[in-house]
């Protein structure tokens with residue numbers, strides 16, 4: 273009788289061990305699947321971003337540099353958005369709406385007419401519309417829509433001001449200007465980080481979010497250079 277009980281207990285124990293092993297396997301497979309999913313999200317975002325950049329040899333890798341600068345600023349300012357993959361997705365995709373801007377406007381070597389500027393300034397909304405139904409791009413879409421807003425409310429497309437601008441879009445504006453000023457353009461050579469910093473500092477509280485500008489002050493030129501060379 274007692275031997276029977278021991279045998280049954282042993283069988284129960286083996287059964288529990290099998291359950292535990294199954295659970296471990298399921299958990300491992302689930303983790304691998306979600307890593308795979310994350311990787312394919314990232315690959316999709318990069319493919320889309322590259323499709324936009326391929327048109328413009330001059331700004332090559334602009335989106336990746338802006339993403340690297342922007343994430344560094346977000347981390348420096350200890351913003352929650354630094355750990356959210358949506359932030360990097362948004363940085364990489366910010367100009368996706370430029371696919372709808374004609375070459376003659378996008379690459380015009382002279383100032384745009386009013387009519388051309390209206391077309392050009394539609395790109396954040398067009399980008400947002402392109403991505404609207406992609407569920408995995410949650411808050412990334414907010415960066416795409418609001419990356420040309422200004423702290424003083426004089427930006428576009430929605431004239432948002434101050435804290436109404438999504439945090440990632442506020443950080444983005446500083447990173448974008450930093451990259452624009454420190455890369456060669458058809459009409460001028462690249463400026464130094466020091467010159468770019470001075471221009472950005474002058475725009476704090478008007479064009480740029482003061483917290484994001486302050487974050488830039490704490491990132492050294494060496495670190496910016498390291499991020500830049502890491503990409504090209």
Ligand SMILES: [Fe+2]
Nearest residue numbers: 366367419420
């Ligand atoms: Fe843009």
